[in-house]
Amino acid sequence: MRSLSPAPTPCARCNGSGWVPHPFDSSRVEPCGCQGDLRRQQRLSSAQIPRRYEHCSLETFKANSPTLRNAKTRVQEFIDLWPGTDEGRGLLMIGPCGAGKTHLAVAALVEIIAAGKPGRMLFSNFQDLIQEIQASFDNDQVPSKSELLRPLLEVDLLVLDELGSQKPTTFVQDILYYVINTRYNEERTTIFTTNYADTADAKDESLTQRIGVRLRSRLYEMTNLISFAGASDFRRNVI
Numbered sequence: 514m515r516s517l518s519p520a521p522t523p524c525a526r527c528n529g530s531g532w533v534p535h536p537f538d539s540s541r542v543e544p545c546g547c548q549g550d551l552r553r554q555q556r557l558s559s560a561q562i563p564r565r566y567e568h569c570s571l572e573t574f575k576a577n578s579p580t581l582r583n584a585k586t587r588v589q590e591f592i593d594l595w596p597g598t599d600e601g602r603g604l605l606m607i608g609p610c611g612a613g614k615t616h617l618a619v620a621a622l623v624e625i626i627a628a629g630k631p632g633r634m635l636f637s638n639f640q641d642l643i644q645e646i647q648a649s650f651d652n653d654q655v656p657s658k659s660e661l662l663r664p665l666l667e668v669d670l671l672v673l674d675e676l677g678s679q680k681p682t683t684f685v686q687d688i689l690y691y692v693i694n695t696r697y698n699e700e701r702t703t704i705f706t707t708n709y710a711d712t713a714d715a716k717d718e719s720l721t722q723r724i725g726v727r728l729r730s731r732l733y734e735m736t737n738l739i740s741f742a743g744a745s746d747f748r749r750n751v752i
C-alpha cells in the first residue's frame with residue numbers, strides 16, 4: 514500500500530489532536546473541522562488509486578464527443594445517486610483502449626469521497642489482481658488468499674479495471690466468479706472497465722471469450738452498460 518502524501522503541518526486550531534473544546538460546554542470536546550480533510554485523505558489513500566490516475570475527476574475529463582459526453586453524464590448520475598443505487602447496480606464500461614474509461618471509473622471514487630458520501634472504496638487492476646491470486650497459490654507466504662480477497666468482497670464500491678486484460682486459468686476464473694458473485698448477492702456495487710466488446714471481430718476476442726460465460730452473464734445482472742464505442746484514443750492527441 515502507498516503511504517499518505519507528505520504530512521501536513523498540524524492544524525493550529527486543535528494543534529493536531531483532532532479535538533477542540535465544545536463551544537458551550539468546556540468539560541466536553543468535539544471533532545475539529547480539519548478532521549474532514551484528514552478523513553478524505555485517508556479514504557483516498559485506502560482506495561489505492563494508482564498515482565497515474567489520482568488527478569482523475571469529472572472536471573478533468575475531456576468529453577469532446579457525444580459518446581464521451583454521454584459517458585460522463587452517466588457517471589455523474591451514478592455519483593449523484595450514491596449510495597442509493599438500484600440494488601447495488603454498478604457500471605460496465607466497454608470501449609477501446611485510451612477512451613477514458615479508467616479516468617471516469619476513478620472519478621466516481623474520487624468524487625464520492627470528495628462529497629463526503631459514505632462507503633469504503635477500492636480500485637483494483639484486473640491483471641494485478643490475477644497475478645496476486647496466482648502468486649498466493651504458488652507460495653504459502655502472506656498475503657493469504659483470504660486476506661487478499663477480503664477487501665474485494667467487503668468494500669462498498671469496487672472498481673475492477675481492465676477486465677479481461679489477462680485470460681485467467683479456469684481455477685482463477687472460479688475465484689473471480691466467487692468474488693463477483695458474492696458482491697452481487699450482497700448487493701455491493703462494482704464498476705468494471707474493459708477493452709473487450711461483446712462481439713468478437715477479426716482481431717479481438719469477445720468479453721465472454723476472455724472471462725467466461727458465467728461471469729459475463731452475471732455482469733448483465735449487476736451493471737448498467739456504458740459504451741465508449743467509436744470514442745477515439747484521446748491520449749494520442751496529447752502526446
Ligand SMILES: [Zn+2]
Binds near residue numbers: 524531545546547548
Ligand atoms: Zn484541527
